[in-house]
Amino acid sequence: EISNLTKKFKEKIAVNNISLKIKEGELFALLGTNGAGKTTTMKAILGIIGPTRGEVRIFWKSPTDISVQKRIGFMPENTYLYKYLTGDEFLEFNGRFYNLSSQELEERKAWALEKVGLSQARNKRLNAYSKWMLQRIGLAQAILHNPDIIFLDEPMSGLDPVGRKMVKGLLIELKWVWKTIFFNTHILSDVESICDSFAIICEWHLVAHEQVATLKMPIEDFFMERIEANSTRNHIE
Numbered sequence: 001e002i003s004n005l006t007k008k009f010k011e012k013i014a015v016n017n018i019s020l021k022i023k024e025g026e027l028f029a030l031l032g033t034n035g036a037g038k039t040t041t042m043k044a045i046l047g048i049i050g051p052t053r054g055e056v057r058i059f060w061k062s063p064t065d066i067s068v069q070k071r072i073g074f075m076p077e078n079t080y081l082y083k084y085l086t087g088d089e090f091l092e093f094n095g096r097f098y099n100l101s102s103q104e105l106e107e108r109k110a111w112a113l114e115k116v117g118l119s120q121a122r123n124k125r126l127n128a129y130s131k132w133m134l135q136r137i138g139l140a141q142a143i144l145h146n147p148d149i150i151f152l153d154e155p156m157s158g159l160d161p162v163g164r165k166m167v168k169g170l171l172i173e174l175k176w177v178w179k180t181i182f183f184n185t186h187i188l189s190d191v192e193s194i195c196d197s198f199a200i201i202c203e204w205h206l207v208a209h210e211q212v213a214t215l216k217m218p219i220e221d222f223f224m225e226r227i228e229a230n231s232t233r234n235h236i237e
Contacts, residue, residue, distance in 0.1 A: 005054035007037075007044055014040040016204040017054070022197075025178045027171060029191040031223060032201035038184040039077065041201065042151055045182070046074060058149065070098065073147035077154045077184075079138040083127035087118055087137050090126060091144055098145040112140040115170055117163075131158045139167065143174070150174065152183035156190060168194050192219040202230040 001022075007015040015037040022028050032038045043049045045056050047063035061068050082090060088109060095105040113119045116136040121129070129137065135158050142150055155171075156164045164187075171181055172194055185191060191198050192212060200208040200223060207230040208222070215222060 001057045002041075002045060003055045003057075005041065005044055005056065006052050007040055007049065008052045013204050015044065015201075018201070018206045019054075020199060020206070020209060022180065022182060024180050025175065026196045027175045027181045027194060028183075029195045029198040030182070030184045030201065031186075031188070031191065031198055032184075033227065036201040037204045038201055039153055042153055042182070042184060046072065046151060070145075071148040073142040073145065073150040075138045075142040075150075075152045075155060077157065079134070081126050081134060081137070084125060086123050086125050087113065087129070087140075088122040090137060091141060094141045095144055100145065108144050108146065112144045115143070115173075116140045117166055132160065132163050135159060136163070136166075139170075143170075147179070149180040149182065152181070154185060155183055156185060156187055164190065188219045188223055200226050202227050205230065 002018055002020040005015055005018040006013070018037075018041060030038050030041065040049070044051050045058070045063060047056070047069075056063055058068050059071065063069070063072075082093070085093065091109045091112060092105065095108060100108060109122075110119070113122050116139050118133060118136055118140065121133060126134065126137065135155070139152070139155060142152065156167050159167065168190060171183075174181060175196075195212050197209070197211050198219075199206055199210075208226045210222070212219070217225075
């Protein structure tokens with residue numbers, strides 16, 4: 001639950017007075033144009049940056065609470081990866097943060113690599129991975145420790161149609177086992193095909209929060225309508 005979230009960097013507003021409620025087990029997408037505030041909103045929800053005003057609660061607690069952080073998986077848009085590690089070693093390194101037993105970690109690594117289609121590349125160094133493979137290993141580390149809520153910043157960026165289909169299938173599978181998924185994206189057709197709900201940020205303000213099933217027009221038309229109605233630039237022109 002996000003209540004009146006505002007974030008300023010010096011005098012520049014990055015997010016302005018956003019309130020949202022995401023239900024457990026929901027597949028939710030945050031939409032917006034470049035620079036609208038999507039990534040800032042996600043980072044504030046995760047506790048990576050503190051809000052200037054407002055409050056964020058995850059599982060009824062602060063996102064900085066250790067008990068909450070253990071239940072969160074996160075894939076940033078630009079993940080720093082230790083390129084000299086293999087895919088297997090990278091997941092091993094990340095898994096150690098969650099105190100998984102050796103057996104459990106081996107099982108989780110095999111499961112995550114299989115889910116993102118990298119089982120055959122687990123012993124290859126990351127500096128030999130292609131862009132789409134790096135995107136997939138980033139997703140694998142986000143789901144490795146079996147988190148209850150998963151935050152993904154542009155998870156399908158740089159993926160070809162086969163990769164996008166794989167990721168969409170994985171997100172649906174995770175929802176089936178009652179995981180909550182919050183992701184940012186520019187790909188409106190993906191939201192329409194897999195999400196329960198979505199919200200739109202325009203110029204740092206929340207301008208829509210809708211259920212996909214009750215939308216009475218194509219999501220692309222709805223998105224453009226809300227952006228055009230709330231864009232200061234359009235009003236000036």
